[in-house]
Structures are given as structure tokens and as C-alpha cells.
Amino acid sequence: MWSDLERLERIRRGMWVHSVSPRPPVGTTPHTVVHVHDKLTVRHYPRANGEPRWPVVVVPSLINRASICDLEPGRSLVGGLAALGHDVYLVDWGTPAEEDAEEDVGYVLLTLLHHSINRIARHAQAPRVHLFGYCMGGTLAAMYAALRPARIGSLCTLAAPVRFSESGRFRELVAPLDLDAAFPKGTLVPVEVMKPAFQLLDPAGSVTKFEAVEAASHEDESFRRVMVRERWLEENVPLPGAFAREFVRNTYQRDHLLEGGWEIRGERVDLGSIRAPVRVIACAKDFVAPLASVEPLAAAVPGATLEVLPTGHIGVVVGSLGPKLFYPMLDRFFREVSP
């Protein structure tokens, strides 16, 4: 049994290994770029087999790289779904710059995402798409399905909060913020501000993770796996200030989304108006999007179903449960609701 001092030494070694090791490549699944709009890119991952169906549109969060959906071979959401016979299109929001600081939620949904979905449907020659959103991407996907249902064949969300009063520590952090002072007009929310906010959700984990890094460093494959995940955790993306002000105000501060109090360009967002088949997936051990903040979407949309997985926020997408459980689960849902 190792002593606590040896544990500290392992953490120290892990920190050193972490700082000097090169980061493995990510996003290596073959794809083609089918649409570019400013910083946004839509990538197509062609199906490996089977007949053409409605394509799957994957919408990740704006504050992390889209490479979470294609982190490594064998544990790639887009690669996994393509191998199961689906044409997959990944919406990569890109990295905003200063000129994007005034792009609000309406711009993201009704300009960027709307045109992307139109292009995807045309490219796939399909009348509708399956829309899948992860984390904030899931919240946005649900809002889009409510505002522009025409091309939405089905909606599936993973760890997508909608009841923000149940968001735990993150809400306590941002709820008291004076958003206009914190994120003035014309500015981005820099990575240096967002990263500490997320680290506060699990401060001990920010240190103890180095023990896992050290343990993994003795075997190439385990180490590569750990460092791929670390790369994604390090690569945060700044957020347009206008988007941050509107999103945080209407979600974490006023919790307007579920009760229909949020208007986008004059249109009320009514999640209860979604008529496409909906599957809500929540993670029982998620402290970023706790279960209580995610599951109300299933109650708000008529006919929606809820699935709760025994994992944390990212484990089901990039962990071993992905190919074993999660990707087949999505595959079954998309096939069930396809014409």
C-alpha cells in the first residue's frame, strides 16, 4: 500500500509528464467539408454501409472544440454512427474572433445553424434530419427544433440542461454576475475566464487527475487515451459576448427556457411545441449538467422519452461505454423514428 507521500510524488510526476508530453492528434475520422460559414464548418462523415436515410446532424457545445465528437478511433461518436450506417454531419462552430463578439443566440440558431441544416439536407438529398445535441449544443438543438421544425425529423439530446435552477455550483457562480459589466459590448468571453469557472466545479479533480496521468504513463495506449482527453479539456474556445450575455441571462439567471419566457428575434421559444420524436438522455453522475436540470425536457415535450445513463458528463461520448452502449442506443432511436 502506497503511502500518502508517495501519492503526492505520483501527482508531481503526473504534472511533469502532463506538461512535457506532446498531445496526440484528434479528429482523424475521414470526412469532407460540405459547408463553411464564417468560422463554422460542417463536416460530412459518410455512412459505411446501408441505404441512404435521414442524415444525423451533431451539434456540440460552443465553448469546447467539436473534436469531442471525434476524439480518437474506436471512441468517436461521428465515426461510430457512420460505421452503423448513418450519414453524419458535424457542426463545428469554430473559434470566434473579435468581429464575432456581437453574434447572439438568435444569430447562432437562426443564421448559422439554420443555414447549416438547410445545406446538410440538400447535400444528403433528404427532406429532414435527425438532430443530435450535446450539452449546450443539446439545449440549442432543442430551441432550434422549437423555432424551425420544418426539417427536423427527430431530436435527441445528451446532457442538455433546460432547468437551470437545478444546475448546481455553476449556477451559483454565474447567477450573481453583472453580465453587462463582466462581458461588455464588443468583447469575447476569454478562455482565461471560462476555464477557471469550470475548474471550480471540481477543484480537487484538477489536481488528482495528475495521479491518473502518472498511472497511465506506464502503458502507451492508456497514456494516449488520457492525453487525448486532456487535450480536449485544455482546448476551450472563447464565447461571443453577446451570446454569453443572452444565454446566461435567460438560463442560469432567469431560468426562462422551460417556461417559454425567452424570445429569439421576437419569436417565443416554446419547447412544448416540438412535435418530432424526442429522446432525452441524461447522465446520472454529471455535475456539469445534473440530472435534475436535464430530465425536465422529457416532461415538457409531448411523447418524449428519457434515458438515464450511469456515467459522467463526457464518459458516454469518449469512454468505453460509447461504442458498447451509447452509439448503438442512438442508432436504434434513429432507425425507429425514420420513415
Next chain:
Amino acid sequence: MNPEWFRQWEQSVTKWWDTVLEDPAFIQGMGENLAGRAQVRSTIEDGVDRTMEQMHLPSKRDLVRLARIASLLEDRLVAAEDQLADTRERLARLEKEALEARIATAETLLAMQERTAALAAEVARLSSHPGPPRLPRTKG
């Protein structure tokens, strides 16, 4: 170092951290700190911009403005392309419907022509038939 002492120290520090992180005042303070850092950064960037402007050099603000204009133009272009694609699809649908209607009309016309020809043939046949023999008149 006494491992038991170290374990107790670790437990008490962990407990202290848990208490502190659950304290709304601390969380609020951290939030304000983050906001302050964003503000400081914004102020520094404004200062650099003003210096560039005073030297009559393109400032970051100028470049951002130009990039924003390019972005807006791209938005309009994408929207126009979408509308064009929509219009093309509608035209293709209308063309298809018009073609189907023309085919249906031509088929109906053909059917009518065939029917008319059949009727004309029947009339011609009936006209050329010598008819029933005339019976002699009986004196009655």
C-alpha cells in the same frame, strides 16, 4: 513525516475546501473575480487600440470592423444562396408537375382520339352496310 498526521491534515483541508466551495459568498466572490479579470483585459485592449489610433495606424478596432463587414456580407450571400436553392427546387417541382400534367393531357387526348377513331370506324361501317333487304309491298 508522520503519515497519520499527513492523513489528518489532508482530511481537514478537504473538509475546509468543501465548506468554502459551498459558501455562496465565496462562490459569488469568485464570480466577481472572474468578471474583474475580463474587465481588466478589456481595458488593456482598449488602451492599446487608442494608442494605435493616435499613431494613425490601423487599430484592432478597425480590423475588427472590416472583418465584421465581411461577415455580414457572407451572411447575406449564404442567405441568398439558400433562397436560390429553394427557388431552384420549387422550379424543378413545378417543371415536374407541368411535365406530368402535359403527359396526362397527352394521354387523355390520345385516348379521346382513339375513341373518336373507333366511333368513326363504327359509323363508317354502319353507313356502308347495305342494310336489311326491302320486303315487297303487300296489297292489303
